[in-house]
Amino acid sequence: MNVTIKTLILMVAVSFMAVPIVSADSGGSKLFKKKCKACHAVDKKKSGPALTAMSQNADQLRDVITNGGKKRMMKAYGSKLSAEEIDELVAYIRSKQGHDDDDEMKKHDKKKHDKKMHDDDDHEDDDEDKDKKKDKKKKHDKDDHDD
Numbered sequence: 001m002n003v004t005i006k007t008l009i010l011m012v013a014v015s016f017m018a019v020p021i022v023s024a025d026s027g028g029s030k031l032f033k034k035k036c037k038a039c040h041a042v043d044k045k046k047s048g049p050a051l052t053a054m055s056q057n058a059d060q061l062r063d064v065i066t067n068g069g070k071k072r073m074m075k076a077y078g079s080k081l082s083a084e085e086i087d088e089l090v091a092y093i094r095s096k097q098g099h100d101d102d103d104e105m106k107k108h109d110k111k112k113h114d115k116k117m118h119d120d121d122d123h124e125d126d127d128e129d130k131d132k133k134k135d136k137k138k139k140h141d142k143d144d145h146d147d
Contacts, residue, residue: 028092031085035077042096048074051096061090 032040039048048069055061065086066078077086 028088031089032092051093056097058090
């Protein structure tokens, strides 16, 4: 092949690589600016909480956006936004909280789960201690009656 054809093929291939990749939160960013920015900021309270102070749970964020917030100060957007748009907002909010992917949330949820399991284990130990004390008291009471 001659150089011109090779150059043309190379240019076409490079042009496909040069197509800008839209970031995952670009839709969420635009929606946030359009629908949320009046009441919410990323890192400071306005009339609504800052994004960094909001829940980090995606399901809870989705629920509040869909159905409205505390005491209905935030109106419901479930009838105004599609499920995809709400998911984009949730992804954007979570990205501003430092949770760019689900792996980070899974780690967070696992820590909460592990802590709960540890706390439950502590309660089981307390129950065992109570049972031992009861048994000891019963034995003591029985010893008193045997005399």
